[in-house]
Amino acid sequence: MLVMNYRTQLWIRSMDSPELRWPSGTDGSRIPFWSADSRTIGFFADGKLKIVPAAGGPSQTLCSDTGIGAGGTWNSQGVIVFATDAGALFRVAATGGSSAPEAR
Numbered sequence: 001m002l003v004m005n006y007r008t009q010l011w012i013r014s015m016d017s018p019e020l021r022w023p024s025g026t027d028g029s030r031i032p033f034w035s036a037d038s039r040t041i042g043f044f045a046d047g048k049l050k051i052v053p054a055a056g057g058p059s060q061t062l063c064s065d066t067g068i069g070a071g072g073t074w075n076s077q078g079v080i081v082f083a084t085d086a087g088a089l090f091r092v093a094a095t096g097g098s099s100a101p102e103a104r
Contacts, residue, residue, distance in 0.1 A: 010043060012054060023052045025059030031069055035094065036076040044069025049082055049092065049099075062096040 010026035013019065028045040035042065035051075042051050042062075049066050052059040062080070072082035078094040081102055089102035 010041065010052065012041070021056065023056060023059065025050070026052055031071055033072045033074060035074045040074075040094075042072050042074055042080060042082075044072075044082075049080070051094070060096065062094070063090075063092045063099040065099070066090075 008028050008030065010023055010029045010032060011020045012023060013021070026043065026045065029043040029050070030045065032041050032043040034040075034054075038054065040051050040053055042049065044050070044066055047066060047068070048064045049062045049069065049072065050059045051062060066082065067085035070083035070085050070087070072080055074080045074094060079091055080094055081089060081091050082099075083089055090099040091102045092099040
């Protein structure tokens, strides 16, 4: 699957299809990243960290106060580590909840 971030909305295209999909709730999205199992896409929008299923479905907010976000990574244990636009690292469960500073 190919993920493109264009016009501040997430577009998803399966590698075996020419059709693009625009998942609901991805307006204003930026800096998308994949889950470890490639089934879900994380992204930043509206000062929040959000996720959306790659196969389709609504987006879900995991945590707030991320600023515009500066990147994220999702491990196989269900933990997302992300950077805020201020350069601080935080972690949050892929199921959502409060974020906590990442120990360095």
